[in-house]
Amino acid sequence: MLIRDATKRDIQFIVKLVRQMVDYHQMIDKYYKVYSNYDYREIRDHYELLIKDRNTKIIIAEENKKVIGYFMGTIEKAPQYVNPKRTGVIFDAFIEKKYRKQGIGKKIFKELLEWFKKKKIKHIELTVDARNKIGIRAWKKFGFFDFRLKMRLDL
Amino acid sequence: MLIRDATKRDIQFIVKLVRQMVDYHQMIDKYYKVYSNYDYREIRDHYELLIKDRNTKIIIAEENKKVIGYFMGTIEKAPQYVNPKRTGVIFDAFIEKKYRKQGIGKKIFKELLEWFKKKKIKHIELTVDARNKIGIRAWKKFGFFDFRLKMRLDL
Numbered sequence: 001m002l003i004r005d006a007t008k009r010d011i012q013f014i015v016k017l018v019r020q021m022v023d024y025h026q027m028i029d030k031y032y033k034v035y036s037n038y039d040y041r042e043i044r045d046h047y048e049l050l051i052k053d054r055n056t057k058i059i060i061a062e063e064n065k066k067v068i069g070y071f072m073g074t075i076e077k078a079p080q081y082v083n084p085k086r087t088g089v090i091f092d093a094f095i096e097k098k099y100r101k102q103g104i105g106k107k108i109f110k111e112l113l114e115w116f117k118k119k120k121i122k123h124i125e126l127t128v129d130a131r132n133k134i135g136i137r138a139w140k141k142f143g144f145f146d147f148r149l150k151m152r153l154d155l
Numbered sequence: 156m157l158i159r160d161a162t163k164r165d166i167q168f169i170v171k172l173v174r175q176m177v178d179y180h181q182m183i184d185k186y187y188k189v190y191s192n193y194d195y196r197e198i199r200d201h202y203e204l205l206i207k208d209r210n211t212k213i214i215i216a217e218e219n220k221k222v223i224g225y226f227m228g229t230i231e232k233a234p235q236y237v238n239p240k241r242t243g244v245i246f247d248a249f250i251e252k253k254y255r256k257q258g259i260g261k262k263i264f265k266e267l268l269e270w271f272k273k274k275k276i277k278h279i280e281l282t283v284d285a286r287n288k289i290g291i292r293a294w295k296k297f298g299f300f301d302f303r304l305k306m307r308l309d310l
Contacts (some may be wrong), residue, residue, distance in 0.1 A: 022236075029302075031237050031278070081177075082186050117310060123186070124308045130301035144306035146285035147184075151299035153279045155272060 003107050006058035006070060011047045013067035014060070017094045018043060028131050031152075050074075057115045061095070061104045069095035071108045075119055088116045088124040109142055158262050161213035161225060166202045168222035169215070172249045173198060183286050186307075205229075212270045216250070216259045224250035226263045230274055243276040264297055 006014065025032040050056045050072065061069040072092040078084045090112070095105050116124060128135040130149065161169065180187040205211045205227065216224040227247040233239045245267070250260050271279060283290040285304065 025236075031239075033236055033238055037238075081180075081188055083188055083192075084186075113310075122310050124310070125305055127303050127305045130304040136304065136306070139306050142308065144308045146304060147307035148282050148305040149285040149291065149301060150280055150282045150303040150305070151291070151294050152302035153297065153299045155268075155277050155279070 001104065001107075002062040003111055004060060004062065006051055006060045006067075008048060008051060010058075010060055010067050010070075011044055011051070014047055014058070014070055015040070015043055017067065017070060017096070018092070020096070021092065021094050024132075025129060028129055031154075055119075057112060059108045059111045059115075061099070061108055063099070068099045069104055069108060071105075071112050073112045073116060073124070075116075075121060078123075084123055086121065088119075088121040090124060090126040093126070105138065106142070156259065156262075157217040158266055159215060159217065161206055161215045161222075163203060163206060165213075165215055165222050165225075166199055166206070169202055169213070169225055170195070170198055172222065172225060172251070173247070175251070176247065176249050179287075180284060183284055186309075210274075212267060213247075214263050214266045214270075216254070216263055218254065223254045224259055224263060226260075226267050228267045228271060228279075230271075230276060233278075239278055241276065243271045243274075243279040245279060245281040248281070260293065261297070 019035045022033070022035040022038065026034050047058070051058060053074075055075040056072065057074075058070060058072045060067045070092065071090060071094075073088055073090050075086055076089050078087040093105065093109075113124075124144075125147065126139065126144065127150075128139065130136075174190050177187070177190045177193065181189050202213070206213060208229075210230040211227065212229075213225060213227045215222045225247065226245060226249075228243055228245050230241055231244050233242040248260065248264075268279075279299075280302065281294065281299065282305075283294065285291075
């Protein structure tokens with residue numbers, strides 16, 4: 001098991017994990033787009049830009065030359081209603097199902113945390129589907145707490 | 156008790172309610188900005204623009220010529236990861252403390268809902284602080300459910 005920064009060559013594998021994330025959310029709620037409604041090239045180009053971005057860090061876990069998980073963190077301008085000027089945001093975090101519960105996510109997260117600290121970030125935010133109990137439990141273990149809740153009404 | 160659309164003359168009163176909302180959040184969490192760090196003119200100008208905007212509706216409750224509560228709804232481009240093209244968003248909702256539990260919020264909400272329906276909106280979203288139990292309970296009564304949870308870690 002190797003934990004390392006993502007390179008351009010990893011993008012094709014990352015996109016496969018993105019697909020699994022999209023499919024998972026579509027299973028929770030049909031409100032989310034199905035993967036076939038995404039533009040593959042757009043996703044690929046998006047990650048290509050992110051890999052080059054100094055304010056973004058993509059860390060992957062590699063096993064037998066296969067990317068089996070990754071986390072992506074970005075530094076953003078904080079919303080105007082809060083005190084800090086900048087905030088860290090974890091946009092993606094995914095470990096392939098059969099590789100879960102082995103502490104791989106924790107290892108990737110630790111690396112990402114070091115990077116945020118080096119960048120002098122004091123607060124990290126992330127958004128999960130409110131019905132994704134597994135995800136919420138995992139983030140709580142890492143020290144995250146419930147900050148803001150988006151509610152929805154379907155007419 | 157009068158429920159009606161906000162006009163430019165109401166803005167000075169709305170800003171007072173905004174202040175109460177800001178103070179409430181600052182009490183929950185020091186992460187939120189204190190009101191004194193807001194620019195009063197900026198807030199006023201912001202609401203002046205919103206009142207003129209065809210895709211925004213501000214509905215107020217008036218008692219003895221005083222604005223004692225208001226809701227603000229806007230129509231936005233939906234995020235790219237969901238199916239609908241447009242979504243309704245309730246950005247502000249506030250009733251002065253001593254006027255609560257009298258169904259005033261419900262009356263305003265009903266008006267706003269009619270407006271969203273006229274605009275062919277099928278989904279309404281809003282965000283509350285995850286620790287604002289009173290707010291969450293009220294929105295659940297109106298039929299809203301937990302959709303997305305933003306979590307935070309302070310380093």
